[in-house]
Amino acid sequence: MTTIREIRLKSRPSGLPTHDNFELASVELPPPAPGEVQVRNLWMTVDPYMRGRMNDVKSYAPPFQLGKALDGGAIGEVITSNDPALNKGDLVQCSLGWREGFNAPASAVQKLDPRGLPVQAFLGAAGMPGLTAYVGLLKIAALKDGDVVFVSGAAGAVGSMVCQIAKAKGHTVIGSAGGAEKAAFLKEIGVDHVIDYKAEKDLNAALAAAAPGGIDVYFDNVGGAHLEAALNNAKLFARFAICGMISIYNATKPEPGPSNLAQLIGRNIRMEGFIVSHHFSMMPQYIADLSEWVAEGKVTWKETVFEGIHKAPDAFIGLFKGENLGKMLVKLG
Numbered sequence: 001m002t003t004i005r006e007i008r009l010k011s012r013p014s015g016l017p018t019h020d021n022f023e024l025a026s027v028e029l030p031p032p033a034p035g036e037v038q039v040r041n042l043w044m045t046v047d048p049y050m051r052g053r054m055n056d057v058k059s060y061a062p063p064f065q066l067g068k069a070l071d072g073g074a075i076g077e078v079i080t081s082n083d084p085a086l087n088k089g090d091l092v093q094c095s096l097g098w099r100e101g102f103n104a105p106a107s108a109v110q111k112l113d114p115r116g117l118p119v120q121a122f123l124g125a126a127g128m129p130g131l132t133a134y135v136g137l138l139k140i141a142a143l144k145d146g147d148v149v150f151v152s153g154a155a156g157a158v159g160s161m162v163c164q165i166a167k168a169k170g171h172t173v174i175g176s177a178g179g180a181e182k183a184a185f186l187k188e189i190g191v192d193h194v195i196d197y198k199a200e201k202d203l204n205a206a207l208a209a210a211a212p213g214g215i216d217v218y219f220d221n222v223g224g225a226h227l228e229a230a231l232n233n234a235k236l237f238a239r240f241a242i243c244g245m246i247s248i249y250n251a252t253k254p255e256p257g258p259s260n261l262a263q264l265i266g267r268n269i270r271m272e273g274f275i276v277s278h279h280f281s282m283m284p285q286y287i288a289d290l291s292e293w294v295a296e297g298k299v300t301w302k303e304t305v306f307e308g309i310h311k312a313p314d315a316f317i318g319l320f321k322g323e324n325l326g327k328m329l330v331k332l333g
Contacts, residue, residue: 002028002029002038002079002101003026003027003028003029004026004027004029004099004100004101004102005024005025005026005027005099005100005309005310006024006025006027006069006098006099006100006309007022007023007024007025007069007070007098007099007309007312007313008022008023008024008025008067008068008069008070009021009022009023009054009064009065009066009067009068009070010022010023010066010067011066012054012055012056012066013051013054013055013250014252015250015251015252016250016317016320017051017054017250017313017316017317017320018317019313019314019317021054021313022312022313024309024310025069027099029101029102029103030103031080032080032081032082032103033082033103034082034083035082035083035105035106036082036083036103036104036105036106037078037079037080037081037082037083037086037092037103037104037105037106037109038078038079038080038081038101038102038103039076039077039078039079039092039094039096039101039102039103039104039109040076040077040079040100040101040332040333041074041075041076041096041097041099041100041101041102041332041333042074042075042076042077042119042120042331042332042333043074043075043119043120043123043329043330043331043332043333044072044073044074044075044097044098044123044312044329044330044332045072045073045074045097045123045124045127045128045327045328045329045330046072046312046315046316046319046328046329046330047072047073047128047129047157047319047328048244048246048249048319048320049061049244050064050070050072050316051249051250051320052249053070060275060277069098069099070097070098071095071096071097071098072095072097072098073093073094073095073097073123073127073128074093074094074095074096074097074098074123074332075091075092075093075112075119075120075122075123076091076092076094076101076109076333077089077090077091077092077333078090078091078092079101081106083105083106085106085111086106086109086111090111090112091111091112091114091119092109092110092111092112093109093110093112093122093127094108094109094110095108096108098309098312099309100309100332100333115287115291117294120303120327120329120331121301123327123329124157124301124303124326124327124329125157125161125290125299125301125327126287126290128276129157129158129161129327130157130158130161130286130290131276131279131280131282131283131286132158132161132243132276133158133159133161133162133165133219134161134165134282134286134289134290135274135276135279135282135286136158136162136219136241136243136274136276137149137162137165137166137217137219137241138165139279139282140239140241140272140274141217141218141219141239141240141241142239143166143169143171143217144216145170146171146216147166147171147172147216147217148171148172148173148174148211148213148214148215148216148217148235149162149163149166149171149172149173149174149215149216149217149218149219150173150174150175150176150207150211150215150217150218150219150230150233151163151166151173151174151175151176151218151219151221152176152218152219152220152221152222152226152227152230153176153177153221153222153244153246154175154176154177154182154186154191154194155175155177155182155183155185155186155302155325155326156177156221156324156326156327157301157324157326157327157328158221158243158244159175159177159219159221160185160186160189160301160302160326161299161301162219163175163186163189163190163191164189164190164293164298164299164300165293165299166217167189167190167191167298168293168296168298168299172192172193173190173191173192173193174191174192174193174194174195174207174210174211174215175191175193175194175195176194176195176196176197176203176207176222176226177194177195177196177197178196178197178198178322179196179198179322180196180199181325182196182322182325183196185302185325185326189300193210193211195207195210197225197226203225203226203229204225204228204229204232204233206229207229207230207232207233208232208233211233213235214233214234214235214238215230215233215234215235215238216235216237216238216239217238217239217240217241218230218234218238218239218240218241219241219243220240220241220242220243220244220245221243221244221245221246222244222245222246222247223242223244223245223246223247223248224245224247224248224255225247226247227240227245227258228258228259228260231258231260231261231263231264231267231269232260232263234263234267234269235267236267236268237267237268237269237270238267238269238270239269239270239271239272240269240270240271240272241272241274242271242272242273242274243273243274246319246320249320250320301326301327302325302326302327303326303327303328303329304318304323304324304325304326304327304328304329305329305330305331306318306328306329306330306331307330307331308330308331308332309330309332311330312330315328315329315330316328
């Protein structure tokens with residue numbers, strides 16, 4: 001038997017999650033059954049979408065269950081295999097994060113070829129967040145030559161990749177993030193105009209100054225005041241890719257919507273929300289493009305790492321306090 005620890009949802013949060021909503025528990029894993037593997041997780045991700053799964057409401061992903069381990073993306077190593085498809089020592093991806101290890105059918109994990117990249121990159125730049133940036137910018141927003149691109153949450157895992165993909169394709173990029181450290185990072189990766197929204201009294205005026213001719217594309221990770229500013233500064237036929245609205249995820253009552261949605265009409269704006277899981281067929285092309293951009297020195301990334309499964313709630317809560325620069329990860333092994 002192998003003892004592992006896991007994080008369970010103890011209670012459903014009201015507003016910003018607290019440590020009282022989580023529980024650390026120990027579990028004994030028996031040897032894996034025929035057709036199963038036993039995996040030791042090395043890395044796990046925490047992501048803003050997980051907050052919605054903590055509510056007992058119907059959504060595009062099922063809610064987490066009280067008293068049960070949470071789940072999410074993870075990278076692990078096969079410790080024992082009872083399936084010929086996988087061998088001891090193989091690296092695998094799975095959706096069974098928030099735990100130090102597990103038994104599962106071999107079909108529940110995917111063998112990982114790191115292609116020379118750090119394995120944890122497949123939870124960030126080379127994984128779901130990176131693909132989200134790629135899909136949202138190139139397919140949903142339909143990036144065109146000469147576009148001026150505005151990105152909110154620009155120093156996060158998704159936003160920083162949006163900025164760099166747009167720059168790799170030769171576009172003018174405006175990025176908004178909170179705080180001097182994040183603003184400095186955006187300048188390092190070549191963002192043309194950086195808005196530190198925490199230092200600005202008027203976000204709308206700051207965006208107008210950065211894009212006096214208006215914006216063609218808005219990649220939204222934040223919602224709220226950022227969406228209103230983007231609507232006010234959109235060019236005719238602008239395209240908005242709505243990826244996330246982290247500003248309202250912990251709201252305890254409905255937030256007022258943008259007061260200026262009528263701009264959609266006069267400016268002929270197309271606004272489209274999307275979920276990356278509907279576009280996984282684009283992953284091979286994304287990895288091919290990413291490899292090329294990395295080799296050319298056009299793309300890099302940052303990670304904020306917490307150590308140990310017991311720190312997973314801290315990492316998750318930190319997302320909503322803006323404590324992450326780049327991808328927020330938990331190192332388990």
